[in-house]
Amino acid sequence: MNKIIEGLKYSETHEWVRVEGNVAVIGVTDFAQKEMGDITYIDCPEVDDELEKGEEFGALESVKASSDLFCPVSGVVIEVNNAVVDSPELVNSDAFANWIIKIEMSNPSELESLMDASAYKALTEK
């Protein structure tokens, strides 16, 4: 079973968003980490990078494949989780506890276009 957490927002490309005021905390879902297998590298943007909703902001790499990360909301990167950059396997051990970037949202209304937990659950069970 894939773990899915209530109260988060989800993208079709398997990123999750936790909203903290005007900040979006972004990671990848348990489904995504299982699909990837052992993650060996996470490619991340830099602090102050401006990202558009839907823009590629980095990638997860396993031995065999790489999978692009897409930004679920527009804004400016205010923090990158160096712990997961240094130890990508943390995402395999708990994808929801180990966020990847934090974004100061420029258009929080974009959150409405993301899925809630039950819609995301339905997507992953298709």
Added chain:
Amino acid sequence: MAEEFKRTCLYDSHLALGAQMSPFAGFEMPIQYKGITPEHLAVRKKAGMFDVSHMGEVFVSGPDAEKYVNHIFTNELRGYKPGKILYGMMLYPDGGVVDDLLVYRLFEPGSFLLVINAANIDKDFEWMQKNSEGFDVTLDNASERWGQIAIQGPEAENIMTGILGLDGAADLGFYEYEESEWNSNRMIVSRTGYTGEDGFELYATPEDTVSLWNRLLEAGVEPCGLGCRDTLRFEAGLPLYGDELSANITPIEAGLGTFCKLDKEEFIGKEALTVQKNSGTLKKLVGIEIADRAIPRHGYSVELEDGTVVGEVTTGYHSISLDKSICFALVATQYSALGTPLWIRIRKKTFPGIVVKKRFYQTNYKK
């Protein structure tokens, strides 16, 4: 499934083992069981077994068999005794590669076994038939009548003698084979492989392949998927047809000139290779190591510092054995010298690297 994929005789076993299955060369093959990393390390440190039944087998016999195989094959068979195996390629007249293959000189006089890549079986067999005109030979595409298991790793010999009771295997040198039997049926056993480790390949009937596989499984031999077969061969500097060799990449460009005997009387593609050997090639296959964990992958561009594209990655990984990001790349020859700085574009960034030897991992073949 829109496309029909072929299955090997071990398909049911792969499913029972919970393998992650994926299309490869027209077959539905196991990519991994436990995971690429543990399987890779099992082969490097102990041993592992692979279902390679998708590989193609063509038997060549008849009065002109040696002359014919020498005509389509780049390496020199003359002087090689029965029981010996040679690696080489079949070429188009322009030097492009039809396929790379192993040629077994069988003990049966004037008979050869050609082992070819699964993705190329139909194309190769057509090529062999077309070029057999004027030769008194019989070609038998036996690919569907033979299964194949590769047992690879430092413990491979012990598995052959201890678990399978094939004591003769211990006396085989690297690239030698023996005729054997399993359940009273013919079995071909060779000391060959595609991992950079000592190891054996067993060719048997589909039923006997299942019986061998189950015996090995019961004894605890680690099943390994094609995922780690690729990471293993890559570290050992071995090419994969489609990546490092193709109709558009010659053996000289790929650095495999040693398997092309230009002093041989004749073979298809000899003239083109001779020209390349004498006047050099525009591109050359190199190894590149980058100083970052980012992974260079097939098709990524190789650049100079100013962004000029000078080549392309053919295979790349974060090497499991060496914990380094490395790749093979086909680059313009003037940038192919060891130590040349080159950059690889990985998504939006470029990463500095340096040209290194293609054999990233020190192989452990039995002499």
